[in-house]
Amino acid sequence: MNYLEDIIIKIAVENPVHGKKLKKNIGKQTQEYKNKANEFFGTYIDFAKKSDKDLDYGVACYLRMLADVNQEYIAFLETGEYTTKSFEDANRRVYNNPEVMEYYMHGLLMSQYLWVHHNDIYKFFVGNIIAYKNDVKRYLEIGAGHGMYISEATKLLSSDTVYDVVDISPTSLEISKSFIAKKDINYMLTDIYEYEPSEKYDFITMGEVLEHVEDPISLLKCVASLLKDDGTLFITAPANAPAIDHIYLFKNAQDIRDVITKAGLKVEIEHAEYVEDVSPEIAEQFKIALMYGAFLKKQ
Amino acid sequence: MNKETILEQINVIGRDVFDDESIVLSESTTANEVEDWDSITHVQLLFSIEKQFGIKFTSAEIAKFKNIGEIVACILSK
Numbered sequence: 001m002n003y004l005e006d007i008i009i010k011i012a013v014e015n016p017v018h019g020k021k022l023k024k025n026i027g028k029q030t031q032e033y034k035n036k037a038n039e040f041f042g043t044y045i046d047f048a049k050k051s052d053k054d055l056d057y058g059v060a061c062y063l064r065m066l067a068d069v070n071q072e073y074i075a076f077l078e079t080g081e082y083t084t085k086s087f088e089d090a091n092r093r094v095y096n097n098p099e100v101m102e103y104y105m106h107g108l109l110m111s112q113y114l115w116v117h118h119n120d121i122y123k124f125f126v127g128n129i130i131a132y133k134n135d136v137k138r139y140l141e142i143g144a145g146h147g148m149y150i151s152e153a154t155k156l157l158s159s160d161t162v163y164d165v166v167d168i169s170p171t172s173l174e175i176s177k178s179f180i181a182k183k184d185i186n187y188m189l190t191d192i193y194e195y196e197p198s199e200k201y202d203f204i205t206m207g208e209v210l211e212h213v214e215d216p217i218s219l220l221k222c223v224a225s226l227l228k229d230d231g232t233l234f235i236t237a238p239a240n241a242p243a244i245d246h247i248y249l250f251k252n253a254q255d256i257r258d259v260i261t262k263a264g265l266k267v268e269i270e271h272a273e274y275v276e277d278v279s280p281e282i283a284e285q286f287k288i289a290l291m292y293g294a295f296l297k298k299q
Numbered sequence: 300m301n302k303e304t305i306l307e308q309i310n311v312i313g314r315d316v317f318d319d320e321s322i323v324l325s326e327s328t329t330a331n332e333v334e335d336w337d338s339i340t341h342v343q344l345l346f347s348i349e350k351q352f353g354i355k356f357t358s359a360e361i362a363k364f365k366n367i368g369e370i371v372a373c374i375l376s377k
Contacts, residue, residue: 014365015362015364015365016329016330016331016365016366017330017336017337017338017341018338019330020330020331020336020337021337021338063362064358064362066362067358067359067361067362068358070341070342070345070358070361071356071357071358071361073342074342074345074346074349074356077342077343077346078346276338276339278339282339286339286343288339
């Protein structure tokens with residue numbers, strides 16, 4: 001079933017600007033990417049069915065989320081700041097606002113295969129985690145979402161590896177359970193600051209979390225404390241990416257590196273790319289979002 | 300301000316944002332008819348319109364913009 005093509009056609013009717021972008025970006029992707037996207041949207045439909053929703057609902061949520069991003073981006077161009085200033089703000093606007101949380105969650109899920117830069121960071125992760133194959137016996141993921149990273153880790157790492165997932169949101173944890181195929185994963189609903197594992201980890205993944213907190217240095221220090229001395233931490237974070245629940249503004253990749261260093265970590269290998277296909281000069285001029293991913297070690 | 304005046308001013312903004320002096324935007328114009336109307340210039344267009352008319356678009360309004368006519372109608376409603 002070609003869900004991907006159906007989705008793009010529906011989006012192009014409602015939002016011709018974005019439809020044009022998706023046709024261009026998805027058109028460049030391999031058949032393997034399109035097959036994986038269709039498989040993902042099949043899983044999404046099963047997930048949506050549980051609450052009597054369907055793919056059209058997902059598309060509508062995605063378009064609402066996109067309008068939010070555009071509105072935030074307009075404000076960002078004007079002020080150079082994110083509009084959400086604190087975790088309390090984010091709670092009020094999004095996390096504790098069931099109506100917003102509902103469409104935002106579905107919109108974000110839809111974006112996983114519509115925003116192709118997610119895939120480039122994913123390829124960076126896949127291409128490099130293999131180097132840790134024999135060293136990782138304990139793997140932790142903080143906020144696993146639909147499981148893009150952990151699903152790949154379970155295929156690439158050794159078969160006796162233990163997998164734990166920690167999430168502060170029950171909704172998000174339910175999504176992880178629905179989307180991740182591997183069954184023997186330990187899911188824990190807790191705040192990472194309060195999490196006390198019996199043993200430290202060889203590898204920790206934390207994708208797109210740093211921009212959601214007021215103090216990313218403190219969060220990284222906390223996560224580093226759960227890592228063995230020779231362990232590895234994989235993080236991703238966007239710079240210049242206004243969204244209704246983004247609090248901490250990284251203005252560029254160096255801002256992210258500075259936070260990493262201040263948290264007592266160092267970059268082993270990194271990947272950064274703009275989310276639009278533009279030159280660095282244009283990206284700078286129009287404050288285009290940049291996606292950053294890195295494998296980190298303790299200093 | 301009437302529809303024609305708003306459309307005229309949007310044309311001035313559009314020529315600047317899309318960097319094309321020959322552009323003529325009508326109510327039915329969509330991104331499909333303007334080569335450089337992409338996600339970046341779309342936000343620039345809305346940003347410049349907000350400044351020009353001294354208004355703010357809500358997220359729900361932005362979600363409904365399929366063509367220039369819908370942007371004009373939204374400005375008129377404010």
